[in-house]
Amino acid sequence: MEINELTPAELRVWRAFARGERVDFRTGEDEDAADGASWGPERTLRASVVKALLLHAPQQDGEIAALRVAGARITGALDLTHALLDSHPVRLSHCHFAERPELYGIQLRRLSLHGSVLPGLGLGSARIDGTLRLSACRIAGQVQLAGTQISGALFLEDAELTAPDGSGPVLKLNQAVINDDLWAPRLRARGEIRLNGASVTGSVNLRQARLDRDEDVVIDAQTLVVEGDFLLRQARVRGWVGLRGARVAGRLDLSYAHLSNPCDAALRATSATIGELWLRRGPAMEGTLNLRRAQVEVLFVEPEMLPRRVLISGLAYTSLTPHEPAERRLPMLERDGDGYVPHAYEQLTAAYRRIGDDHAARLVQLAKQRRHRSTQPWYGRAWGHVQDAAVGYGFRPMRAFGWLLSLLAVGSVAFALEHPPPLKPDEAPDFDPVFYTLDLLLPVISFGQEAAFAPTGWHQALAYVLVLTGWILATAVVAGVSRTVNRP
Template sequence: MGADVRAPRLVALGGLHLGTARVEGAVDLEDARIENADGDALDAARLTVGTVLNAGGLTAEGRVRLTGAKVAGWISFIEAELSNPGGVALGISSCEATQLTLRDAQPVSGDVRMHYSTFKVIEAEPQVWPATVRLEGLRYEALTPRLPAADRLALLQRDVDGFVPHSYEQLAASYRRVGDDVDARAVQLAEQRRRRATLPWYAKLWGCVQDATVGYGFRPTRAGGWLLALLLLGSAAYGLHHPPPLEHGKGPGFNAPVYTLDLLLPIIDFGQQAAFAPTGLYQWLSYLLIAVGWVLATAVAAGITRALSRP
């Protein structure tokens, strides 16, 4: 084809075919209306465009197919209305472009397939995306507008392939690129929780422990909270009921907080645990503190290892 393809406000009943075409300049379909409810409204598979593909304001009934398309600039569906209920409304897999924008577009009615596509920027509000998407292998550098991770994570739950780790890593990386480590960690925590659902029961149980104690390493301050709560519990219990010494007249004087720390910290030895022997209910409390201390220490170590192993 020539330098440009310009068809603003085009009305096409039965679809428009641009598949495998090579356009040196731009493709302009602004405010076009294309209808083919039983097939492809716009078939632009393997289309090559030298500058931009402008489909701003497009109304399409049927599939918009850009599979394998290569656009040097941006692909615009600004204020577009894409509808193919029960089928794929936007098939844009294995596509390459600098930017994909659906700014101010109507919510897509039908599925969206974007797997193995590459964009530098994707611009879309969360409400644009439908209930079913496919994102495996999708690569991008940034999402606009800038939104908290909580507003972006819901889309990853809708992937027809289920849990796709790559999608979480891409989203976390996009937050890290702009220096937003808080939202990046929120995405990585959501990834671990989603992964947990795919594991056997015993791994799920251990995952719940890591989540509750240190948030899989992404909420390290939780460990301090647990330690403080248990320290207060043990200090109060043993402060009111001193355990008897193993040998009278020998060993250090009893100190309830230090004794509790001796039970909780599996490596550090303050000499209190070996010098006193609680009985009855307080002996069982000491067993509980020792066990929880080991679980907490192991969870912290596992969480730190996981956090440090990630970019």
């Protein structure tokens, strides 16, 4: 391109490039790049000129060439597919792009489009030896970053991304590699954010983000690897978040967040490996929480944050915090959509035992037996009710002693008021209502009273009840004690 073919605005940028100087066409700091379609030729750059500048502009000795432009209107298609620009930083801030830039496979040192307005961005399989800054950008189309390698951070704070129909992928970062943070607080996105297979050496920061894809996947992060934290604090998410098979070494932080997908799962983290999962200080999740087969080191969950339905079959965690009474934790297990899951009760029991709360651990085991009872046939349920009433399945042994004292008192009073006649008056010992009742109640021990006397009438019926009750009580005690002794 000949220099005499350039407009005054293009010539100004061309001359500044060799010295790395900044060209600012803006008339004020608060100018809105969304109005760029009406900007005149005095601040218009043709995409073909920008391309020629980056590919062929002469260097100036002793200077570092760089493209630094603010407030320009860029017309035409900026196509730098597979271009090698590893020596020129590019900064096109607060610019208005008439057409989607096509930068597939490009290699460059640093790219900043801060505050710009674009109809989309094609940057797939690119290599950026520095940072990629899309902060405060408004992009009404797909941002294609699939397979891109960024040696620095990706900045998307205060950006606004909108898919053309509001439903398709709006940000594609699948298989991307980011060697620093994905920094996107206050991001607003309407459409799917695709992170499956991506790798982030730092953290993913989506604090106060507003993500919307009603009743569909809004974050698809299957097999995502994050070496730091995944932060969704104070975020509002409509749609579901998918983290199947993901690995988050630090925190998956949903504190103060509102996840809403009432007709389906709100969070799917099946088979994920997470250092710490924080669900605290926010409204209850609307939709199902799916943590099947997930592995979590620290589960920081406040009961109020849990939705009405959870799926925790195979969930493994080392510690559960904050410390809450068992009565506050058990509803989580009772809401399990998979039904009775013994492993879930064992996990909660183990968490209480690690902190020395044996009372809570026993309550969880009691709740496990009661839940198991509901899955049995009628005769199993009946026997379960007997064990529960008698000794609380072995976890409330003093209850058996209470039953024994009550039945002993009833029998002693009844037989003291009217002694049963002796079978052999000459050989019978003196009648003792207390030990006679004990002889009826205790199946093994004998005090010589039961065999010497024969009650009649309603006393005989009472004797049968005491004998039967004694056997049932003894069997329940033995079953409960065996369960208690053999528990891990």
